[in-house]
Amino acid sequence: MAWQQIYDPVGNIWLSGLVALTPILFFFFALLVLKLKGHIACTITVGITLAIAILFYKMPALTAVSAGLYGFSYGLWPISWIIIGAVFLYKISVKTGHFDIIRHSISSVSEDHRIQVLLVAYSFGGFLEGAAGFGAPVAITTALLVGLGVPAITAGGLCLIANAAAGAFGAMGIPVIVGAQVIGAAPDAVSAHVGYLQMVIAFIIPIWLVAMSDGLRGLREIWPAIFVAGASFALLLGGTAVFIGPELPDIIAPLGTLIILPFFLRFWQPKHIFKFKNDTQAVTPAVTARACSMAEIARAWSPFVILTFCVALWSLKPVKRLFAAGGPLNWTTLTFNFPGLHDKVLKSPPLTDMPTPYHAVFHLDFISCVGTAIILSAIISVFVLRMKPAVAAETFFETISSLKISIYAIGMVLTFAFLANYSGLSTTLALVMARSGRAFTFFSPVLGWLGVFLTGSDTSSNALFGGLQAATGRQIGVTADILIAANTVGGAVGKMISPQSIAVASAAVGLTGQEGKLLGFTLKCSIILALLCGAATSLLVYIF
Template identity: 45%
Template sequence: MTFTQNFTAVGDSLLWSAVVALIPILYFFWALAIKRMKGYIAGITTLLVSIIVAVFFFKMPVGMAVMSASQGAVYGIIPIGWIIITSVFLYQITVKTGQFDIIRHSVLSITEDRRLQALLIAFSFGAFLEGAAGFGAPVAISAALLVGLGFNPLYAAGLCLIANTAPVAFGAIGIPIIAVEGPTGIPAMEISKMVGRQLPFLSAFIPFFLVMIMTGFKRTMEVLPAVLVSGLSFALTQYLSSNFLGPELPDILSALISLFATAIFLQFWKPKTIYRFSTEAEMAATTATAKKSDEKKVHYTGGQVFKAWSPFIVLTGIISIWGIPTIKLALAGHYEGTNAILKGINSIGHALTFMPEVPGLNNKIINTAGAAVPAVYKLEVLAAAGTAILIACVITKFITGISWSNWVKTFGETLNEMKFPIITIASVVGFAYVTNASGMSTSLGMALAKTGALFPFFSPLLGWLGVFITGSDTSANLLFGNLQKITALSVGMDPVLAVAANSSGGVTGKMISPQSIAVACAAVGLAGKESELLRFTLKYSFFLVLLVCIMTYLQHAVFSFMIP
C-alpha cells in the first residue's frame, strides 16, 4: 500500500489544507505558552495531534503516520539527544573535579561584567560551536557555561538561543547552504554570497540586542564600545568569508575573530561600572575598585587555567575534526578515496553505521513528482557529534584525574537527569517528521507562496516556519528551498535572494523551535520549564524575523544591486 501526498487534501483547497495543517503548531504554542504544560507532555500530545490531523484530514494511513513518528523519534535520540547527554556529561565532569571553579575565575579575570560575559560565551563561543558542530551543541555547552558562572538557568538558556541566531545559516561547516544546492540547482557559493549580504546586518545587531534584553538601553550604552567590537568584528568577517571563501568557514572565522578581538579589547577598556544581576551582591564600584577586589581573590597559574579549559579545548578540536567533509564521510562509512588512514576510519565508521528501512514506510510515500520517498533509521554512531563529545569526555577523565568509578557514576547521573528531556526531543522531532511526511508542512509553504507581489516580504517566513517545525536550517532549506526558487521566478523575484531569505529567515525560528527549547532546558536542568523559555524567546523571534522580512523586501525592490 502506498500514500500519495496531497497538499490540497482538505476540501480540495490549499487554503483550508494550510489552516488545518496549522492545528498541531497552534496546539503546541497553546500547550506551552498558555497552558504551560511540561515539555515532555506538550511534546507527546503535539505528536498525537499531528498524527490525528495527518490521518483524518490528509488521509495518511495510520501505520505510516506512526512509523514516520518513530523515524523522527530515533533521529531525536541520535544524533540530537546524544549531543545533549554528552555535552551535559562533559560539563558535569568539570564541575565535580573542581575545574569549573577555575574556568569561572578565568572568565571573571577578563571581565566580571555579566553583559560582557554573555557576549564572550553566548555570542562568540556559541557561534564557534555552531560552526563546528551545530545540532544543539552550541546552546547546550554555552548555556551550561553561563549557568556555571552564576547566570539564572532560564536566562542563560534564553540568551544562548537568541545569540545563536547569527551563526545558524552557516552552521556545521556550512551544511544548510551546501545542502540546498542540490534541490535548487543554485551554486552554494551564490547562496553563500547572498546570505552573507543579509546576516551580517543581523550579526552586528545581535550583541546590542542581547545586552539590551538583559539590562535595558541605558546600561547597554555603558558597554557600547565592547558591543561594537564584538558585533562588527563578527559581521565583517562573516561578510568577507561568505563572499570570498564560501559557506564552510564563516562561523568559525567570525567567532574566533570576535572572541579574541573582544577579549583583547577588554584588556585595555573596562566599563565604568560592573553590572551584576539583582540577585547578586550589589556592586556599583568603579573599575579601580573592581581591581582592588580582584587582588583579594585566589590567583591561579597559567598552567592551572589551561588545564581547566583543556576539556573544552579538546572538545573544540575533536568537533572541528569531525566536521571536516572527508573525515565526516569516513566516520559515516562513505569514504571512497585512497588515503590509508581514512580508509581505516571508514571501515570502523561503516561497521558503526546502521541504516535499516523504516517498516511500512520506506518508498511507500509518493510525492507530487511521482517519486517514492525513501525512509530509513539513520544511525551513524561514530559520525554523530555526540560521539566526538564522548571522546572528549574520555580524554577529560585523564586530564582531570577523576576515577573511572566516578566517571561512570557521573554518566549515569547525567542519563537519569536527561530522561524527560530526551522524551521531549524525541516526540517533537517525531512531530516534525509526521508533518513533513503527510504533506502538512508543504501545504503551509505553498499557501505562503500564494502571496504574489508581496512574496519577497513573506519569503523569510517560509524559512522561519521550516526551522520551527524541523528544528534545523538545513531541513528547512531542503523542505522549502525549491519552492522558494519556483515561486520567486513566477513573481519576478531573484531566486538567489529567495533561497537565501529562506536560510536567513530560518535562523530567527531556531530560538522557538520545540527541539531547541527542549535542548536548552535540558542543558541547564530546567526539564519541565519549556513553557517559560518559549514565552521568553517568542516575542524576540517575531521581531527578528520581521527585520529579515523587511530587509529581503528592500533588497528585492530598492537595493537589488546587493544580489550577486
C-alpha cells in the first residue's frame, strides 16, 4: 500500500516549514561554524532528515530507508562515475607531462591569472556545461586552474561561481526542456524567458570572478577584458536562447567567448600581471626554454578535444535514441524499479492535481552515461599521449583510491536530497514560499535555488517544483512559462552552494574535508544572485 505525502505535519505551515528547514540549517551550521568535514556533516544531516521524515511526516521507516538507499545509489552511479572519469583524464595529462604544455599555451594568451580564470572557469567551463553537465565542468576546470597555479580552494570556489553563467542551459538545454514538459509549455517560449534572465547573470559573473580573485584593483586593471567576456557571453547566450532555442546557448556563447576574448587579448594586455601567491611556476624548463610547436600544443590539448567530441556525441538526439526504450542498444542499460520505494509514495495536491505515484526507477546506463563518454576519452588519450597501458591502469586505480571519501560524501549528499524529496520535506518549504501571494514572482527563483540545493540538479529542481510554480502562477495571474524560467535561472545560481556540487569540486582537487571553506567562498555570491533573479523576475512580470 502506498503512503501519501503530508506537507503540513505540524498543522501550521509556518511551523512545518521550520521543521523542514532544520536539516538544512544544521548542514550550514556544521560546515561553517562547527567546521566539520563534509562527509561527517552530510552523515549527521541524513540522520536528522531520516528522523524528521519518520517522526513528523509519518513516512514508513522502510520506505524512508529505501529512499536514502536510492539516493546513495544515484550518488555512485552516475555522479561518482563522472567524477572518476574527469579526474582520471586530468591525471593522465599531468603524468604524461602534457599539462605543462597546456599551462604554457594558456599563458601565451595571457599570464594573468584573472584572465585565465575568465578563459578556463567561465568560458571553457561554460562550454563543458553545455555539452555534458552533471558535475564534469566543475571537476575539470577546477583541476585545470589548480594546475595553472591557482590555490585549490580559490579554484574550486571560482569554478562553482562561474558555472552559474551556463547552468540554466546545461547538458544541451535539458533543464529548460524538462521544465517546459512539466508545465505543458513550448520549450522555445521558456527558453526565451530564461535567456532574458540568464543574460543578466552571465554578464555579472565575470565581474564577480575578478573581484573574488583580486578585489577592486582587479576590476580597475582588467575591466576591458571583463566587459568583452561578459558582453560576448551574455549577448550570444541571450540571442541563441530567444531566436534558436534551448539546446545551443551554452555551446554558442562559450565558444564565441573563447574566440572573441583571445582575439581581443592580441591587442590589449593588462599593464600589471596578477599571479596568486602560491603560484609555483611549475612549467618545465624544456617548455619554457622554447616556444612549443603547434603539434605539441595540439597533442597536449587533445584529451580535452577528445572529451568535448565524446560528450557532444553522447548528447546528440540520434545517439540518445539508440539507448532509449525500443532502441537497438537499449539492452546495455539495466533498468529496474527501486525496491521498497517505486510507487510506494504518493505526491499530493497542490504539488499535483491529484494523488500521483512517485516513481523510483534506477538506470544503470553502462554505455550511455556521460561518465562513460569521459572514461572513453581518457582511454583514447592514453594512446594519443603515448602513456603505457600499465601506468594508465595504475593511474585509474590510484584515482579511485584517492576519491574514496569523496565518493562516500557524494553518496550521502544524494541520500539527503532523495530523503527530502520523497518524504515531502522539500515540498513543505516550497509551499511556505507559495504563501507570499503576488510577491511570489520574487520568490519563484528562490524556490529553484532551494530545489537545486536539495537535488544538485537544475533539471531535477524543475521536475520537482514545476507543477507548484504553475499552480501558484494561476492563483496570482502570472504565466507558468515565466515562473518555470525563473525556477531554472534561480537553480543555476543555487548550484554553487549545492552539497553535491561542492563535493564534486572538493573531490576534483583533493579538498575532501574542506567543504565548509568552499561553501563559505560561494554562499554570499549565491544569495545575492538569487535575490537579483527575484528582482529581475518581478520586473519582467510587472513592468516589462
